Amino acid sequence: MKITITGSLGNIGQRLTSQLTAKGHEVTVISHSPERAAAITALQAIPAIGQVNDPAFLQRAFAGADAVFTMIPPHYTDVINYMKTVGDHYATAIAAAGVKYVVNLSAIGAHLPDGPGPTKGNYYVEQQLNALPGVHVLHLRPGMFYTNFFGAIPMIMHQHIIGNNFGADVKMVLSHPRDIADAAADALDSLSFSGKSVRYVAGDEKNGAEIADILGRAVNQPALSWITFPDEALLQGMVKSGMSEEMAKVYMIEIGVALREGGLFDDYRRNESDAYGSIRLEDFAGEFAGAYASHA
Template sequence: MIVITAPTGNIGRQVLTRLLAAGESVRVIARDPARLDAAVRDRAEVVQGSHGDARVVSRAFDGADAVFWLLPADRRAAGAEEAYVGFTRPAAEAMRATGVKRVVGVSTLGRGTPYAGRAGHVTASLAMDDLIASTGVAFRALCLPGFMENMLRQAGAIREQGAFFDVTAPDLPSPVVATRDIADVAARLLLDTSWSGQEEVPVLGPEDLSNDDMAAVVSEVLGTPVRYRRIPGQALRDRLTGAGFSDAMAQAMLDMMAAKDDGYDRGATRTLPNAVTGPTTFRQWCEDTLKPAVAAI
């Protein structure tokens, strides 16, 4: 039995699809089971509730061999530490109590860099990994750079303004990865019962790209000029708090972006023995995903 958290999210949904296609017995934790596809509700056991709730995770992990661990976004949290470590603490206790053998978690790059202790979401995510590892389970932390899918948040601006916006430097190459490739790696690990121990697994796309590089690719795929425009950190903070982020979570995002601008996510390379390079190029992702999204606006 494999437990999937966040099964209606972008990554969790894709992991769930792959496990069901492999004929695996699956249990999902869902706040709102109605958001699950009917086919999923027919084939997977559903535990309703939050995976930050001790009673819910105790029930869900009972008899489970493996867990896919992915945090929900909590823009209103009192701070990043609470959003990551505080939310995960009941699950860590349930892992110990129920005897879960293996955990595959979604995490971030950055451990061992000078920025790891002051990088907002990154710092909190790495502390979450340490908490899970302290339970003694076999653990694979999928350490990720930025997602290609983050560009979808700016599909409207791309369509209407011919631009996308961020606070990082325009010419800094950084790795990006498609969520489909993350889901492939997660599903393979969850289906493989042979591994043990604890390890970080960097999952990277096939290329490093700057924001200007991505703008050039988007322009070519869409057949219209698209520019990258850098904005001040305060503008991003105002946008986040206007969208309902707490001050602390907005600051955690700014701290992460500042570390990214300093190159924290370039510490992991594709030559590392445990690194996985996903096959999806940014151009292919733009053709498959971004172009239809922009056209649909």
């Protein structure tokens, strides 16, 4: 089959591309960076260099595809409007190209029309794709990426703490990019989904105290503790570390508030028995320890 993948060769895209080309599919990978073309070609895939907010480019990249994998790349300003704009362009290009199968990377919480952080953008994108007649769409909804914990390495190393703006007893649904790539690869290879459907990708569920314990022991800091930061203190810390204020508010502060208030996982709770994912936090801890050692 001919499959087009958005998202370049990131944590998900590289593994997804490798799996699909190994199974004999003709894969086109969209990237905004010309420097990625050689790496894409090395995976036996076809590079398509352009911007996902360019409707004409997207239609060319989707032309002839039996299936596409859609995801919204990170954007540092006007986050929600950017997500909505790219979602509109994806829907238009899919319809114009006559694509019949779509695997869309969404996120937990996307059942909420006016949810916190990026969830409202994911909700909008899901609805635009669901409105396409005759197109089979599978939305993958992961939780928090394990790899986000890499950003806490300097704090753990120098301050011997880890934390967020919610308490140590608050649970998080956790997902590894490898599980997400595998779920997408299985779906795109088999095209066994029909209509409009959702599948959660979750390898584990842990609270802050458990995360501190598991990651702390992995890096020889068994006394590592989870600290609850006030919203404003966390925001200023993220900005000082280089994150834009808007990104910090959307992806960190608002999600943290939703976690401590509850409701973000309601739809997941109704469907968690069908969730895809096998990588637990204890499995990721070894990967985390390797990254930690490289910072020393």
